Amino acid sequence: MNLLKIKALDAITKQRNGIISIGEEIFRHPELGYKEHNTSTLVKQVWENLGLENITGVGFTGWKGYLKEKESKTNTKTDKNYEDAKNLKNNTNSPITIAIMGELDAVISPKHPFADKDTGAAHACGHHAQIAAMIGCAIGLSAVKDALDGNVCFLATPAEEYIELGYRSQLKKDGHITYYGGKQQMIAEGVFDDIDMALMVHSETNQSSPHISINSHSTGFIGKNIRFLGKEAHAGGAPWDGVNALNAATLAISAIHAQRETFRDCDSVRVHPIITKGGDLVNTVPSEVIMESYVRAASIEAMKAANTKVNRAIKGASYAIGTNVQIIDSAGYLPLMQNPGLSKLFSDNAAGLLPNVTVEENLPFCGSTDAGDLSYLIPVIQPTISGFSGDLHSCDFQVDDEELAYLVPAKLMAMTVIDLLTNNAIIAKEIRKTSPRREKEDYILLWDTLLQE
Numbered sequence: 327m328n329l330l331k332i333k334a335l336d337a338i339t340k341q342r343n344g345i346i347s348i349g350e351e352i353f354r355h356p357e358l359g360y361k362e363h364n365t366s367t368l369v370k371q372v373w374e375n376l377g378l379e380n381i382t383g384v385g386f387t388g389w390k391g392y393l394k395e396k397e398s399k400t401n402t403k404t405d406k407n408y409e410d411a412k413n414l415k416n417n418t419n420s421p422i423t424i425a426i427m428g429e430l431d432a433v434i435s436p437k438h439p440f441a442d443k444d445t446g447a448a449h450a451c452g453h454h455a456q457i458a459a460m461i462g463c464a465i466g467l468s469a470v471k472d473a474l475d476g477n478v479c480f481l482a483t484p485a486e487e488y489i490e491l492g493y494r495s496q497l498k499k500d501g502h503i504t505y506y507g508g509k510q511q512m513i514a515e516g517v518f519d520d521i522d523m524a525l526m527v528h529s530e531t532n533q534s535s536p537h538i539s540i541n542s543h544s545t546g547f548i549g550k551n552i553r554f555l556g557k558e559a560h561a562g563g564a565p566w567d568g569v570n571a572l573n574a575a576t577l578a579i580s581a582i583h584a585q586r587e588t589f590r591d592c593d594s595v596r597v598h599p600i601i602t603k604g605g606d607l608v609n610t611v612p613s614e615v616i617m618e619s620y621v622r623a624a625s626i627e628a629m630k631a632a633n634t635k636v637n638r639a640i641k642g643a644s645y646a647i648g649t650n651v652q653i654i655d656s657a658g659y660l661p662l663m664q665n666p667g668l669s670k671l672f673s674d675n676a677a678g679l680l681p682n683v684t685v686e687e688n689l690p691f692c693g694s695t696d697a698g699d700l701s702y703l704i705p706v707i708q709p710t711i712s713g714f715s716g717d718l719h720s721c722d723f724q725v726d727d728e729e730l731a732y733l734v735p736a737k738l739m740a741m742t743v744i745d746l747l748t749n750n751a752i753i754a755k756e757i758r759k760t761s762p763r764r765e766k767e768d769y770i771l772l773w774d775t776l777l778q779e
């Protein structure tokens with residue numbers, strides 16, 4: 327193994343207990359998206375102790391910090407800086423900046439043994455371990471930073487779970503955020519304008535020996551809020567005077583079901599509506615019924631095509647019953663497309679570090695993540711690593727191998743960065759050249775177009 331990697335791994339191993347205790351501390355104090363104030367403060371304190379540079383608040387509750395002082399690339403708060411950064415990115419020889427990400431937020435799982443009693447928040451998706459791994463990686467790379475031909479940026483990212491939309495829509499109204507997903511918000515803020523590629527890891531459960539999945543793709547989705555508006559009437563005395571919004575909603579669900587045979591297997595379309603308000607009073611014809619849904623699919627084209635069919639089904643059902651209907655589509659997440667070059671480096675390092683590891687490639691995953699939105703812009707990987715038991719998002723989820731959950735991901739990300747940023751960063755520059763970036767304006771336009779209907 328090359329000497330820089332040995333030095334970085336030694337530094338991580340020396341801080342083993344500290345890294346694990348950060349992970350455990352966060353596991354015991356879960357916070358929901360855009361409310362991760364204590365977790366965020368903890369991260370900032372650790373970063374300051376590590377001597378990270380230019381630590382700035384981003385994405386409402388997140389942080390961005392650099393391994394080395396920033397030189398020519400600048401954060402793009404002003405138009406002038408943004409133009410400079412854009413010109414630099416177009417120059418194939420410009421310095422490389424790699425982001426290492428960790429997600430701050432928990433999910434809701436009230437029966438989890440470490441769930442927050444008031445909010446039901448619990449780290450049942452392993453994001454606490456991501457933060458520990460990101461910090462571990464920062465420790466490893468700090469030990470070799472002078473030998474790196476490029477910079478590394480660390481990002482504590484908020485609100486990956488797409489939940490509590492009421493709270494988030496209030497944050498939106500109050501001008502704190504534009505997007506519900508943390509990385510989406512950070513894209514819009516320009517946080518990734520100076521980043522060339524990004525790495526993170528995710529937990530994986532119930533493997534009997536060390537297991538890593540690389541290069542998996544996930545679905546993207548459009549979020550939907552649907553309101554059927556009919557007319558109240560006495561349900562027994564004069565139902566003929568009413569217009570039943572619940573009938574329109576159930577008919578819409580049936581019409582959506584009738585579309586399913588037209589969804590292609592390869593598109594992994596998932597439509598799963600729920601009724602969140604079914605009426606007001608049992609003896610009154612329902613005049614307002616509210617339905618929520620996601621329309622998920624494996625590609626942007628398939629998301630769009632399926633959403634058109636779903637909207638047609640909803641409008642057709644509404645027309646049949648004579649209600650009015652409001653459909654509000656919101657930006658969900660884009661499908662995750664992982665970068666094969668980065669995936670290969672990561673799995674080669676895994677094979678070097680863990681002789682008994684099993685690596686699987688290209689497994690489909692029908693969940694969604696805001697790392698998908700980032701993968702639309704720049705090369706991204708989010709390999710999953712075992713070390714956890716129970717089910718994701720469930721009360722039995724926990725760490726069952728501290729080494730795999732907290733330390734191995736830190737080591738593998740550090741080793742991958744060393745591959746990318748040595749020898750004049752030749753590998754990183756090649757990846758950047760072969761996967762040209764899209765700009766945040768293209769991203770914002772894409773969502774605007776998708777939601778136009």
Ligand SMILES: [Zn+2]
Pocket residue numbers: 451452453486528
């Ligand atoms: Zn997760």
